[in-house]
Amino acid sequence: MEGIWGAGVAQLAPTQVGGPMLLFAVLAAVAVASGVGVVAFNSPVRSALCLIANFLSLALLYFTLGAEMLGIIQVVVYTGAIMVLFLFVLMLLNLAAPGALRESRDLRRLGAGALAAALFVLVVVQAVLPLQEAASPQAADYYGTPMALGRALFTEYVWPFELASVLLLVGIVGSILLAKRRV
Amino acid sequence: MGEVRSLMAPLWMYLALGAFLFATGVVGVVSRRNPIVIFMCIELMLNSVNLTFLSLARFAPWLPVAHELEPKAWMGGPAAVIFVMAVAAAEVAVGLGIIMAIFRLRDEVDVDEMNLLRG
Amino acid sequence: MPDSQAGIRPAGARSGKVAAGMMDFLQQLHPAWLALIRVLLFVVPLLLVVPGLIWWERRLLAWMQDRIGPNRVATITWPKDARWVPPFLRGKKTRLFGLLQPIADGIKLFLKEDITPAAIDRAVYFVAPAIALFPAFALGGTLPWAPPEGVYGLLTPIADVNIGVLYLMAVSSLGAYGIILSGYASNNKYSLLGGLRASAQLISYELAMGMSIAAVVLATGSLKMTDMIKAQTEPLWGVAPLFDNWNVLTPMGFVAAVVFLICMVAETNRAPFDLPEAENELIAGYHTEYSSMKFASFFMGEYAAMFVFSGVFATLFLGGPNMVPVDWVALGQTVPALEGFGRLMASVNYWASPLTFVGKCAFGITLFIWMRATLPRLRYDQLMALGWRSLLPLAVANFLIVALYLLCTDLYGAGGGWIAVGAAFALLAAFFASLARAGRGRREALPRREIRLVDPAKPKEGAAL
Numbered sequence: 209m210e211g212i213w214g215a216g217v218a219q220l221a222p223t224q225v226g227g228p229m230l231l232f233a234v235l236a237a238v239a240v241a242s243g244v245g246v247v248a249f250n251s252p253v254r255s256a257l258c259l260i261a262n263f264l265s266l267a268l269l270y271f272t273l274g275a276e277m278l279g280i281i282q283v284v285v286y287t288g289a290i291m292v293l294f295l296f297v298l299m300l301l302n303l304a305a306p307g308a309l310r311e312s313r314d315l316r317r318l319g320a321g322a323l324a325a326a327l328f329v330l331v332v333v334q335a336v337l338p339l340q341e342a343a344s345p346q347a348a349d350y351y352g353t354p355m356a357l358g359r360a361l362f363t364e365y366v367w368p369f370e371l372a373s374v375l376l377l378v379g380i381v382g383s384i385l386l387a388k389r390r391v
Numbered sequence: 392m393g394e395v396r397s398l399m400a401p402l403w404m405y406l407a408l409g410a411f412l413f414a415t416g417v418v419g420v421v422s423r424r425n426p427i428v429i430f431m432c433i434e435l436m437l438n439s440v441n442l443t444f445l446s447l448a449r450f451a452p453w454l455p456v457a458h459e460l461e462p463k464a465w466m467g468g469p470a471a472v473i474f475v476m477a478v479a480a481a482e483v484a485v486g487l488g489i490i491m492a493i494f495r496l497r498d499e500v501d502v503d504e505m506n507l508l509r510g
Numbered sequence: 511m512p513d514s515q516a517g518i519r520p521a522g523a524r525s526g527k528v529a530a531g532m533m534d535f536l537q538q539l540h541p542a543w544l545a546l547i548r549v550l551l552f553v554v555p556l557l558l559v560v561p562g563l564i565w566w567e568r569r570l571l572a573w574m575q576d577r578i579g580p581n582r583v584a585t586i587t588w589p590k591d592a593r594w595v596p597p598f599l600r601g602k603k604t605r606l607f608g609l610l611q612p613i614a615d616g617i618k619l620f621l622k623e624d625i626t627p628a629a630i631d632r633a634v635y636f637v638a639p640a641i642a643l644f645p646a647f648a649l650g651g652t653l654p655w656a657p658p659e660g661v662y663g664l665l666t667p668i669a670d671v672n673i674g675v676l677y678l679m680a681v682s683s684l685g686a687y688g689i690i691l692s693g694y695a696s697n698n699k700y701s702l703l704g705g706l707r708a709s710a711q712l713i714s715y716e717l718a719m720g721m722s723i724a725a726v727v728l729a730t731g732s733l734k735m736t737d738m739i740k741a742q743t744e745p746l747w748g749v750a751p752l753f754d755n756w757n758v759l760t761p762m763g764f765v766a767a768v769v770f771l772i773c774m775v776a777e778t779n780r781a782p783f784d785l786p787e788a789e790n791e792l793i794a795g796y797h798t799e800y801s802s803m804k805f806a807s808f809f810m811g812e813y814a815a816m817f818v819f820s821g822v823f824a825t826l827f828l829g830g831p832n833m834v835p836v837d838w839v840a841l842g843q844t845v846p847a848l849e850g851f852g853r854l855m856a857s858v859n860y861w862a863s864p865l866t867f868v869g870k871c872a873f874g875i876t877l878f879i880w881m882r883a884t885l886p887r888l889r890y891d892q893l894m895a896l897g898w899r900s901l902l903p904l905a906v907a908n909f910l911i912v913a914l915y916l917l918c919t920d921l922y923g924a925g926g927g928w929i930a931v932g933a934a935f936a937l938l939a940a941f942f943a944s945l946a947r948a949g950r951g952r953r954e955a956l957p958r959r960e961i962r963l964v965d966p967a968k969p970k971e972g973a974a975l
Contacts (some may be wrong), residue, residue, distance in 0.1 A: 288683025
């Protein structure tokens with residue numbers, strides 16, 4: 209891989225405009241718009257709704273990648289559970305102190321935007337553009353199926369799997385302890 | 392799902408989208424004052440990482456070192472995505488509990504005001 | 511594991527000329543058109559059946575409550591002096607059992623004044639009923655309403671993906687959003703509370719539902735819905751070749767079916783779990799501030815969800831589109847005298863399968879209505895306690911027993927599997943009995959109040975007048 213300033217600007221490989229590209233363009237546009245919406249909206253409930261749209265478009269992108277198991281797990285876990293939890297907390301706080309959650313615009317977002325733009329350019333130039341040659345998918349056909357994922361999780365990755373379940377148990381116990389009222 | 396394979400875009404597009412979403416998340420984490428929105432931007436960053444993992448797993452799934460399995464069958468990418476999701480779920484549960492506890496104590500949710508440990 | 515590629519010609523789908531012609535026509539269509547046909551074949555009948563469900567609910571509920579129910583709306587009064595009316599009908603009334611009542615309801619709802627509160631979150635307020643309506647129709651994406659062979663194999667399910675059952679879980683989790691968002695957008699504390707309670711109920715019962723589905727998936731060995739149907743055509747309990755192995759007829763499957771049934775009622779916010787929309791507790795809960803068509807869409811979504819969930823129950827536990835748990839082809843092969851009858855019944859079973867499926871859904875709806883008529887409403891803490899402390903442990907224990915059965919059957923054969931199941935069941939029963947005894951002991955230690963009945967007619971002894 210060349211350095212940042214090496215060998216001129218890499219040319220983007222020509223791509224055909226067709227059905228898959230159109231689908232990707234639509235999904236990417238939704239993901240980008242909702243991602244910006246998460247950061248831009250002042251009302252946190254609107255940010256949460258944008259994030260839900262973002263997760264759903266990402267799940268559809270996972271389906272286009274052929275990883276159907278992970279796409280549906282994304283919908284069940286992220287959209288169906290984690291975002292519901294976010295909305296719960298937002299609405300309970302809304303009930304308790306209406307108006308406490310809104311923010312106002314300030315210049316910090318512009319500064320952060322500049323920082324993030326620099327980060328984005330750095331990542332794209334260093335990591336994305338040199339990988340244009342990896343244009344044909346190499347993974348096995350079954351990499352997105354439940355069987356392949358299950359087999360991997362129970363044979364090769366069984367230790368991280370069990371540790372993740374312990375972690376979730378710790379999370380459950382911890383959040384119950386935090387949420388209990390001291391009567 | 393053989394037909395779905397033809398719905399893919401080239402790899403660099405997925406990676407560019409992941410990088411953009413990550414950068415957007417960074418904007419949110421750095422500049423917002425509401426801790427719940429900061430959490431949501433962290434989730435955005437984690438999801439962009441998931442997208443990167445999966446697209447690389449689809450297009451170039453082999454390890455840089457020799458692996459005893461057939462290289463195309465290495466499931467490290469999807470397994471990593473599963474673990475990221477599990478960790479994110481646990482983190483959200485505990486983090487939101489912490490925020491609720493702080494709110495109950497201080498009746499405000501503003502990260503700038505929580506500076507008791509500053510020394 | 512069942513073979514997902516059914517390349518052989520199924521016994522029931524005897525291809526006559528019409529069937530072969532239809533198959534040829536469908537196979538040469540572009541896949542996009544075929545997909546559109548499949549979607550229409552699911553969505554349009556579902557839309558048409560919802561008024562029928564409303565009518566059935568009102569009549570059946572009324573009969574169970576010892577009254578008649580709406581039977582006046584579709585009464586035709588024949589005119590007395592018109593030539594086109596046959597003489598025996600002139601001046602008489604013909605009752606049509608109130609079948610047009612849902613149409614009348616729909617017209618009333620449509621013409622009602624659409625009151626929109628002022629200080630709402632407009633975007634969310636208008637989108638929430640659509641989000642509430644969406645899961646009921648989306649659930650049918652992987653639901654097969656006929657056996658996946660022959661002509662019907664091209665027409666259903668809409669998408670036979672590897673992850674069929676997980677898709678159902680995903681869509682039912684998305685159902686919580688319609689409720690939360692409508693409660694929030696109404697700018698009304700009671701609606702918000704109602705919405706939060708309803709969605710808390712939904713996500714609690716999703717867990718037990720997921721675990722009961724997981725037990726079925728474990729027994730079937732695949733997440734595809736068509737594989738569920740195929741696995742339920744195998745011999746009953748692995749040994750009886752004339753009967754089908756419907757999941758509700760196996761012991762662990764029966765427990766899973768009961769758990770799924772209860773969770774299904776809770777997921778659709780139906781009695782006895784309908785506290786969030788109870789009219790005397792929370793006004794009308796999360797749909798208080800919605801009127802006319804938006805309220806109608808909540809209503810329709812609930813009925814459609816009931817119907818489709820019954821369909822899911824039928825597919826997972828009742829053998830899907832098969833009429834009775836009898837294997838007609840095996841019957842024909844075992845008893846040679848009945849071979850013709852067996853083949854005839856297999857054919858009837860195949861071609862009438864959409865009707866069978868709708869019949870099973872109707873049976874499920876009748877169960878819903880029966881429960882509404884019979885059971886009192888659960889209080890919110892009772893509801894949550896049932897979901898978390900009774901159903902979820904039961905579903906998890908059932909799942910573990912299924913896993914144990916499969917493992918022991920692999921290691922020790924069929925007998926070993928059942929012995930292991932019996933032992934596990936005895937152990938779990940003993941465990942829960944000891945827990946119950948400990949709980950009873952704790953309860954007996956609390957001070958009890960004595961209540962004595964005093965007859966107001968008799969004067970109390972020593973009372974001053």
